[in-house]
Amino acid sequence: MTQTATPGLSIVVPVYRGAATVGKLVAALSELAPVGGIEIVLVNDGSPDNSGDVCRQLVREARVPVVYVEHTRNYGEHNAVMTGLRHASGQYVITMDDDLQNPPEEVIKLYDHARLGAWDVVYTRYATKQHAPWRNLGSQFANKVADWLLDKPAGLYLSSFRCMAASVVANVTRYHGPYPYVDGLIMQVTQRIDSIEVRHFPRSEGQSNYTLKRLVLLWLNLATSFSLAPLRLAILVGLVMAILGAIGAVATIVEALSSDSIPSGWASTMTAILLVGGVQSMVLGVLGEYVGRTFLSANGKPQGSVRMVERGGVAEIATVTLEKMA
Numbered sequence: 001m002t003q004t005a006t007p008g009l010s011i012v013v014p015v016y017r018g019a020a021t022v023g024k025l026v027a028a029l030s031e032l033a034p035v036g037g038i039e040i041v042l043v044n045d046g047s048p049d050n051s052g053d054v055c056r057q058l059v060r061e062a063r064v065p066v067v068y069v070e071h072t073r074n075y076g077e078h079n080a081v082m083t084g085l086r087h088a089s090g091q092y093v094i095t096m097d098d099d100l101q102n103p104p105e106e107v108i109k110l111y112d113h114a115r116l117g118a119w120d121v122v123y124t125r126y127a128t129k130q131h132a133p134w135r136n137l138g139s140q141f142a143n144k145v146a147d148w149l150l151d152k153p154a155g156l157y158l159s160s161f162r163c164m165a166a167s168v169v170a171n172v173t174r175y176h177g178p179y180p181y182v183d184g185l186i187m188q189v190t191q192r193i194d195s196i197e198v199r200h201f202p203r204s205e206g207q208s209n210y211t212l213k214r215l216v217l218l219w220l221n222l223a224t225s226f227s228l229a230p231l232r233l234a235i236l237v238g239l240v241m242a243i244l245g246a247i248g249a250v251a252t253i254v255e256a257l258s259s260d261s262i263p264s265g266w267a268s269t270m271t272a273i274l275l276v277g278g279v280q281s282m283v284l285g286v287l288g289e290y291v292g293r294t295f296l297s298a299n300g301k302p303q304g305s306v307r308m309v310e311r312g313g314v315a316e317i318a319t320v321t322l323e324k325m326a
Contacts, residue, residue, distance in 0.1 A: 005037070006036075006089055006090065006091060007036055007037040007038055007039045007065070007089065007090045007091070008034055008035050008036015008037055008038070008090060008091050008092065008111075008115075009034045009035075009036060009037070009038050009039075009090045009091070009092050009093075009094065009107075009111050010038075010039050010040075010041055010088035010089060010090030010092070010093045010094070011029060011038065011039070011040050011041065011093075011094045011095075011096065011107065012041045012043065012081060012084030012085060012088055012093060012094070012095045012096075013025065013040065013041065013042050013043070013084070013095075013096060013097070013098050014043045014045050014077050014080035014081055014084065014095075014097070014098065015042050015043060015044045015045065015047055015051045015055060015080075015098045016044075016045045016046070016047045016051070016074065016077070016080075016098070017047055017048070017049050017051065018047065018049075018051050018054075018098035018099065019047070019049045019050050019051045019053075019054045021098055021099055021100050022042065022051060022054055022055060022058070022098045023054055023057075023058060024100060025098055025100055025104060026040055026042075026058050026062055026066065028104035028105070029064070029104050029107065030062055030063045030064045031104075032104065032105075032107060032108055034107070034108055034111050034112075035111075035112075035115065036090075036091060037064075038064050038065075038090075039064065039065040039066070039067065039088070039089065039090060040062070040064060040065070040066045040067070041066075041067045041069065041084045041087050041088050042055045042058070042066065042067070042068050042069065042084075043069045043070075043071065043080040043081070043083050043084040043087075044068070044069065044070045044071060045071050045074050045075060045076070045077070045079070045080035046071050046072070046073040046074030046075070047074075052070055055068045055070075056068055056310060059310045059311075059312035060312055062312075065311070065312070066311075066312055067087050067088075067309065067310070067311050067312075068308075068309070068310040068311075068312075069083055069084065069087055069306055069308070069309050070306065070307045070308040070309075071083065071304055071305065071306060071307065072305040072306070072307045073305070075302075075303070075304045075305075077160070078180045078181055078182050079178075079180055079303055079304045080304070081095050081160075081180075081182050082172075082173060082175075082180050082182065082303060082304065083303075083304045083306060085164075085169050085172060085173050086173050087309065088169065090166065091115075091165070091166050092111055092114055092115060092163055092164065092165055092166065093163070093164050093166065093169050094107060094110060094111060094161075094162070094163045094164075095160060095161070095162055095164075095182075096160070096161045097160060097161070100201065101200055101201050101202070102124070102161045102198070102200070102201075103198070103199050103201060106124070106161075106198040106199060109196065109198065110122060110124060110161070110162075110163045110196065110198065111163055113163075113194070113196050114163040114164075114165065114194075117194060119163075119165070119192055119193065119194045120164070120165050120167070120168050120189075120190040120192040120193065121162060121163065121164050121165070121168055121186055121190060121192070121193045121194075122162065122163045122193070122194050122195060122196060123156060123157060123158065123159050123161075123162045123193065123194075123195040123196075124157075124159045124161045124162065124195065124196060124197070124198045125157040125159065125195050125196070125197050125198075126157075126159075126197070126198065126199070126200040127197055127199075127200075128200065150183070150184055150187045151187050151188075151191075152183075152187045152193075153191070153193055156193065156195060157195065158183045161198070164186070168186060168189050168190055171185075171189040172185045172186060172189060176303055177297050177303065178293075178297055178301040178302065178303050179293060179297075180303060230286050230289075230290075233286075234282070234283040234286045234287070237279055237282070237283065238279065238283055241275070241276060241279050
């Protein structure tokens with residue numbers, strides 16, 4: 001038999017190089033008994049290993065309803081989460097990674113806190129993060145930047161292990177741009193947000209899929225897709241440099257009028273040229289990033305393209321092919 005009623009909880013798991021861990025994760029989640037029932041949505045984000053085969057097998061064998069969604073290529077974690085949210089039907093939706101660093105047994109704690117407290121969104125925070133030191137520093141930097149760029153509660157840690165009410169999911173998934181940042185979208189939808197502390201385990205298999213390049217690209221999504229602050233900073237820097245330039249011009253005129261021998265001023269001139277040139281390059285770079293993203297969005301760059309969807313429970317499987325998202 002299959003679960004036909006709307007489940008109380010959907011769990012969205014983006015899968016990338018997760019063949020060794022996703023089966024263990026689904027097995028552990030299948031042991032849970034949340035109020036209203038559970039479904040699991042697995043999104044294969046163009047994984048180069050055999051994660052797809054493992055996920056399709058889980059659709060057929062799992063003791064709880066599993067939805068398998070396959071991207072045509074790798075689009076990134078936040079794009080995969082957006083795809084999963086669109087295929088989740090629960091009254092609450094939890095997003096979590098496939099690497100078992102988030103203990104499955106913490107799912108009920110997170111779900112109940114959101115449900116019983118009537119919170120729109122509940123984030124998790126960790127007493128000790130089991131990531132590499134450079135990754136922890138990157139996360140701290142991203143959260144500090146988010147404090148400045150996003151209208152989020154001060155000190156809130158933005159974790160990928162989060163629970164959202166269906167109403168928030170419905171509003172978040174209205175965004176179809178090619179550069180989603182889930183937390184930025186959440187902050188635009190609601191301020192009824194809480195957080196709880198959960199455990200964080202070391203990665204059981206392989207290495208993190210987040211490289212320095214991926215973290216920088218994620219930061220660019222945060223900085224340029226959901227805030228005008230970089231543009232305003234560029235205006236401020238330009239204004240400061242214009243004031244300094246005016247002061248320098250006045251000083252040069254005064255010096256020329258008051259001195260019989262005018263020094264060549266080569267060092268000061270080169271310093272001013274390099275300083276102004278660097279600022280101009282930075283400002284043009286910020287503007288170029290905004291213009292480029294606007295251009296790609298206007299040209300219809302997809303947020304994600306879905307090759308296949310398989311829905312299954314205990315006995316029934318339905319397959320949809322070549323589903324494409326705007």
